Amino acid sequence: MERVSAPAPAASGQASGPLLAVADLTLRFGGVTALDGVGFTVAPGELLAVIGPNGAGKTSVFNCLNGVYRPQRGTIELGGQSLIGRAPAAIAGLGVARTFQNLGLFPQLSLVDNLMLGRHHLMRTGFLAGMAWWGRAKREEIEHRAAVEDVIELLELEPYRRTPAGLLPYGVAKRAELGRALAMEPRLLLLDEPVAGMNVEETEDMARYLVQARRELGLAMILVEHDMRLVMDLADRVVALDFGVVIAAGTPDEVRDDPRVVEAYLGCGA
Amino acid sequence: MARPHRNLVRDHGQDLRLFGTPAARTGLVAMLAVFAVLPTVVREDFWLSVLIYVGITAIGAIGLNLLTGYCGQVSLGHAFFIGAGAYCTAIAGGTLGLPLPLWLAAAAMVGAALGGLIGPFTLRLRGHYLAIVTLGLVFVGEHLWRNLRPVTGGNSGTSVTASTALGPVDLSRIEVAGEVYSRNQGWFWLVWALVGLTALLAKNLVRTRPGRALQAIRDRDQAAEVIGVRAGRYKIAAFMVSSAIAAVAGALFGAYQQFVSPDEWNLLLSIQYIAIVIVGGLGTIFGAVLGAIFVGALPALIDRYSDVIPGVQTSVGGDGFISVFALNQAIFGVLIVVFLVVEPRGLAGIWLRIKTYFRTWPFSY
Numbered sequence: 001m002e003r004v005s006a007p008a009p010a011a012s013g014q015a016s017g018p019l020l021a022v023a024d025l026t027l028r029f030g031g032v033t034a035l036d037g038v039g040f041t042v043a044p045g046e047l048l049a050v051i052g053p054n055g056a057g058k059t060s061v062f063n064c065l066n067g068v069y070r071p072q073r074g075t076i077e078l079g080g081q082s083l084i085g086r087a088p089a090a091i092a093g094l095g096v097a098r099t100f101q102n103l104g105l106f107p108q109l110s111l112v113d114n115l116m117l118g119r120h121h122l123m124r125t126g127f128l129a130g131m132a133w134w135g136r137a138k139r140e141e142i143e144h145r146a147a148v149e150d151v152i153e154l155l156e157l158e159p160y161r162r163t164p165a166g167l168l169p170y171g172v173a174k175r176a177e178l179g180r181a182l183a184m185e186p187r188l189l190l191l192d193e194p195v196a197g198m199n200v201e202e203t204e205d206m207a208r209y210l211v212q213a214r215r216e217l218g219l220a221m222i223l224v225e226h227d228m229r230l231v232m233d234l235a236d237r238v239v240a241l242d243f244g245v246v247i248a249a250g251t252p253d254e255v256r257d258d259p260r261v262v263e264a265y266l267g268c269g270a
Numbered sequence: 271m272a273r274p275h276r277n278l279v280r281d282h283g284q285d286l287r288l289f290g291t292p293a294a295r296t297g298l299v300a301m302l303a304v305f306a307v308l309p310t311v312v313r314e315d316f317w318l319s320v321l322i323y324v325g326i327t328a329i330g331a332i333g334l335n336l337l338t339g340y341c342g343q344v345s346l347g348h349a350f351f352i353g354a355g356a357y358c359t360a361i362a363g364g365t366l367g368l369p370l371p372l373w374l375a376a377a378a379m380v381g382a383a384l385g386g387l388i389g390p391f392t393l394r395l396r397g398h399y400l401a402i403v404t405l406g407l408v409f410v411g412e413h414l415w416r417n418l419r420p421v422t423g424g425n426s427g428t429s430v431t432a433s434t435a436l437g438p439v440d441l442s443r444i445e446v447a448g449e450v451y452s453r454n455q456g457w458f459w460l461v462w463a464l465v466g467l468t469a470l471l472a473k474n475l476v477r478t479r480p481g482r483a484l485q486a487i488r489d490r491d492q493a494a495e496v497i498g499v500r501a502g503r504y505k506i507a508a509f510m511v512s513s514a515i516a517a518v519a520g521a522l523f524g525a526y527q528q529f530v531s532p533d534e535w536n537l538l539l540s541i542q543y544i545a546i547v548i549v550g551g552l553g554t555i556f557g558a559v560l561g562a563i564f565v566g567a568l569p570a571l572i573d574r575y576s577d578v579i580p581g582v583q584t585s586v587g588g589d590g591f592i593s594v595f596a597l598n599q600a601i602f603g604v605l606i607v608v609f610l611v612v613e614p615r616g617l618a619g620i621w622l623r624i625k626t627y628f629r630t631w632p633f634s635y
Contacts, residue, residue: 066496089495089496089499089501092495092496093498098496104493106485106494108485120499125480126480127475130478131472131474132471140478140479145286149282180497184498
């Protein structure tokens, strides 16, 4: 299969260059090659969608970006810094946030505590300061609670502040997870199927929140999603994966009409 | 001028108060009053000593709950750290003759250091495997306590003669306005003041950044890593804090008893603590204290009333089919099972339900 390299992002003319540059990413599990020479870039403020059939390697890309998996080959650079070999927590500290396909909220903690955990890497209170409470710990709690309230307002989560995350309705939980990622004040947001299992109305709500978050916070996003309507509406550019290989890249319209993408999805030459 | 309703929260600082509502403040005052007055009402040494042991147990249980309830790390090694604290006090308080605050701090530091040594070994383990490794700690400990004769006195044990003077006041003999208070009364105040302090520190810990991180690790460790929590470091730190508190409990235990022997730091003690945090409610500070009152008082009460409980041997070889020791073991086991099956949130969960019932009354559905 011919490999297609991703086109340069729209913003490449600027001096800043891409926010994220992934090149030649290769990940193997024993004999199985999950990713084979995957490369793409994301410009600041850009929304890149990654599509592909089940098992194409979309979530593996995220796990590499996050530091959960360590690729055998390739480079991942965020704002010029390499992410390869860094621990997940360190990568979070560099400004990469993520939502999970099957919910990564902490079920026993309240919604507010979940969002406050998003601010963990921005806070400094340690064990002793936390025990003492008066002073830094209290100041930080109040300061970051105010930031969390902004996110709660943006995503209209007010009624659920004290609800344990495990008891939230599914659609709200998905929104809360987006909220936790936004609370991290990331430069790059990885969204793993944010509307999976949602009905049309919930999907439209989520799309509205994503557009709003992008407009107000101006952060770059990578979206993995099976809902093609959402992808075509939101994405600036699309990368299509199949069996761990990039088979098409370009604007949503270009990728939608690409015969290789149609073949990957429908399983026959169209 | 209309005043805002007493339960209205107007800023985040107010929302973060521990005793934010009038009801909570009333409860706090009531607890302080009971703390001050109880030893002057209950003067009998037996009951005071039960309350002192319960208080010491509550401190240790708060420590275990930070590790097991909040961080999700089941540890059967708590008895080891309690024993270490007691022997540390035999040296720091007895041999070196340090004053009360210093031998308590020394025990806490030794506990934290031991926890920090053992913590890294637990990083790759969870669930049953972690329980088994920490179980091993109890037996390694028993071997050490029996053989490190210069420190522990070997099988025959060692006396602990730690000073109980706090500045000019000797807690063993408090004199206020001509009234002299006994050693047990003084110890009640000391121990329960420390219960309050430990509970406050632990509560502050779990409602701020580090405590939230522990709970995140308990709920979903990989998601915690991805949002920026360094799970390994926090697990080790939780181990250190938990063992430091356990060692303080051990220090108080040794100093109060004035004598400790290796038989006391056995598996049953660890299981008693597990029973306490489960019965009291995993992941609550208040529950650890409730559990300590409920479970910690049982052995003493069974011992005291063994002559009226049918089937219990009051002396070796006496009538009855079960010894006091065996009955205790059986009761801990039954309590763990019953609470896990019937009320996994423990006594604290029951208390929360009662509170919610009255707060939402008459709409309690």
